[in-house]
Amino acid sequence: MDGNVCPLDKIYELAQKYDAMVMVDESHSAGVVGQTGRGTTERFNLRGKIEILTGTLGKAFGGAVGGFTTGKREIIEMLRQRSRPYLFSNSIPPAIAAAGIKMVEMMSATNELQDRLHANTAYFIKKMVEAGFDCKPSESAICAVMLYDAPLSQKFAARLQEEGIYVTGFYYPVVPKGQARIRVQVSAAHKQEHLDKCIEAFTKVGKELGILK
């Protein structure tokens, strides 16, 4: 919701100290966080050290269903024997599995999409702050534009949709009370003109609803 990243380095240190295993859900970070988009483990230089990683085949993977677990060989072998999806005859659609594999291939062939995503996110937040909006600092593709008021976040998002910008307002209980915001998800597919159009629409509606002077 904030685009922030957990302190995985400290969590890892504690796990080492107490002989515990760590599991990280990389659903929001796979393909996005870290210079090459390998997720939170890359961001903290911990690739290969975390016992269990899970993720979705949606979000950056672009699929519509399903997810994955990866990690230490012994754990994956045990999951192949014990986890429920392996007990039934249906699995995720092969096309989704193929799309997931293709996504990893695309990420590995060049860093172009990841670089563009990071540049787009930094550009969007910088320009929104310059325009007068209160945006949380982000380490992902999520930009939280803070409005603090639940009805206002709904009204703002509805007006933006009328302006051709598809964003969602979030309020309690999805975020803490008094922390209502509009969550903008930037993509590598956005060109600068798209981002500028979005900032323009935010500015227009912001003035209209008395957020900006």
Ligand SMILES: Cc1ncc(COP(=O)(O)O)c(C=O)c1O
């Ligand atoms: C932290 C986290 N994990 C997993 C998921 C599940 O992802 P999906 O709905 O793509 O299966 C979500 C969905 O938003 C999520 O926020």
